[in-house]
Amino acid sequence: MRCLLIDDDIPTVHALLGIVNWEEFGVTEVLTAYNIEEAKQIFNGGKPDLIICDIEMPRGSGMDMIQWAREHQYEGGFIFLTCHASFTFASQAILYNADSYLVKPLDKQELEAAVQKSIETLKKKALMGEYSKLGKAWLKNKDLVERGFWNDVLTAAISPRIHLIQSEAQKRELDVYVDTEYVLLLVSVPRSQIEREWDDSIFHYALTNLISEILTGQISAGRIIAYQADNVFYNAILVENGMDIRELQHSAEHIILMCRQYLKCTATCYLSEKAAVSGLSQIKTELEQLDESNIIFRGEVHHQNEPFHYDTTERFTLDMELFTMLFIQKEKVQIVNRLKKELETLAALNKLNSATLHSIREDFLQVVYSLLSRHQIGAHRLFAGEAAQQLAHNADSSVFDFMKWAQAVTDKTVDSIKEVLQSEGVVERAKRFIHENFRQDLSREDVAASVYLTGDYLAKVFKNETGQTVKEYLNDCRIKEAKQRLIESTASIGDIAMDTGFDTISYFSTVFKKLTGETPIAYRSKHKSVR
Structure with missing residues (x-):
């Protein structure tokens, strides 16, 4: 333990060095300074555990020193010395958490008692710091254990039977009430929504942190389960029945808003009906299926009992003759804009479901393959790259993904035909x-x-x-x-x-x-x- 003595009166410093048996108090090093500037230099070289400082000095007061030290996150002991009692000095000393306020001339017993008090306070702080670290570690570990438990429940790794779930919760020493009902909030962000500079794992971490911050005070971190499935980032949040559903709806809307503002992506939230713990894995599957069928209702909050309604009374057919002519004329922009307009019109009329989008995709491909065949260009080679295959895989997921795929196919087809035409007049x-x-x-x-x-x-x-x-x-x-x-x-x-x-x-x-x-x-x- 280190102690720093600060006083502009050199005899007083020497007296302090000799009056106290420092080793008896566990102090192994005593440093001295005769003004505040010297003290600050010593302080910057390594913070002392205890500072004993005169209040009234010509080149900076003891109050200046304690204020500066506290601003530099100094949490050590502080004992003030002064030639006369002053209520103003005493109140300021208390304000900056000084341990003692002693009036000169110093009394040996009084000084040693003050030193003893400061050192005991330091030991208690150190002990509490260790307890705090252990507590934080325990809480963190508890969150991990609880998250693992709920992940096993949602994936049915634990058999969906009440007594088996209860037994598993007891084994992991978790305060989980299996007799109550839960609401599952599922947050979905398609991978195609994130910017290219995002790394998958970093984005998933950022998304989970954002959701955790919004739900702080409502949901424990152990009940927010992040996972990825088929190029979609998911966060499943377990909410006990007691939480107000309107408050949960508001939180879901806030998550969507913050994702758009800070992560630059479109999140969609799904709220389940109340369900027993044993039914949560099935609920999760149903919400994922709801998300998969969601083509045009992204960026909103949806409820499990309110499925999407599409007008499918008339089957839509793409004008293949028109698109063939646009391809022949090599009108890339018109092809994409026309296709986008068709999709927007269908979406506005509530006629664009996954089946219709898939049908449009097949018609569009028929036009492309026919043209490529005329020019003896192998379509399987043209679209064989990993990036092209990934776009094709995602094309039925949403209008956004479909248009990314259609743009890539249009560019590749028109450019390839141009190359053939240029090689032969x-x-x-x-x-x-x-x-x-x-x-x-x-x-x-x-x-x-x-x-x-x-x-x-x-x-x-x-x-x-x-x-x-x-x-x-x-x-x-x-x-x-x-x-x-x-x-x-x-x-x-x-x-x-x-x-x-x-x-x-x-x-x-x-x-x-x-x-x-x-x-x-x-x-x-x-x-x-x-x-």
Whole structure:
């Protein structure tokens, strides 16, 4: 134990050093200072356990010293010395929790009694501090034990039978009343709601702390159980029947507000009916199912006995033709905005449930897969990444998650088609389509559809680049094939005409003569004789 003596009178300091048998009181080190500044320097080097200080000194009073020390969280003993009694000094000393107030000249017995009193007070404080630490540790451990118990009840790890639950509570030395009814408050935050910079465990810790602070004085920390299930952060709060349900409703609304304000996320709360302890695991499952079916009623407080009501009298069908055209025109923004508008309209009419959202998703995917197939792009490869799969997994959870998924799919689809188009020009792809299909009955519109353009626009682009119309280029391909067949095969003129895509022999002959200057018969006769 360390003691600091402060007095501007050096003889008084020496007298104090000698008048008291310090070791007898457990004081192993006595430090001295002759003014307040010296005392503060010593204090900053290591706080003493006891300070004996003169009140009246020219370079700072003893009152200045005790005030400064207390402001620096000093909880040690303090004995004042003064040359005369003063009510003002005494009252100030009491205000700053001084142990004793002694008047000079000092009496040995009086001084030793004051020192003894200060040291006993210090020992009591130290003992109480240890008790406080032990008490806090016990309370913390109790909360952990109780939280573990309720977690086992909610997950049915303890069989849902009253006598078994009671027995388990007694084993864990918990004051749990199994005969009373409880209300379960479930707080839900989808993982997709939290900002990217949040770490899962840190967010869960912050959410639980926020809920605990709001419910302080109402619910013990041991009855707030945090867990995560299928990308949703949950907090289950056990409330005994005695709590006013309106007060609980208000607390739930406050949790939603604080989550939005401080954690920047949308929380949803669910309040159960009163239930026996044995029924709490089933209640928890039912509230989770209610949360899973909640598509458009997020950020509110819901009651177990008030299920969501959707108008499902008419089945909604996505306008797939419209979305196909928007994809062909590569209108990313319009695709997403149109989809968002459809969902908002359905939500406003209370027609957007999980089944409808899933149906819209399937129709949207059908449009995407059809377009990707036309461009020979493998959808399974395009959406194979972990992030894409996670978005797809969450898409049916809420409108927010659906739109995140739809935005990603739209961007990926349009960008992938653009890459394909850039690697091969429109006219070149139209030519390739003609070469692969000229034997069939092809029109200008068929060729235009193969490159996702209108017939008029393709005709203009094709003519500018090749100098030919689509029809002329098609006939060129057909006549080249016919010329080869006439020379190398024995097929009739009529068969060759049909096989190369012409409707009639007369039209075939007309086009053939126009492009070669000879009839098909004359061409065969001439070139076969040459061979």
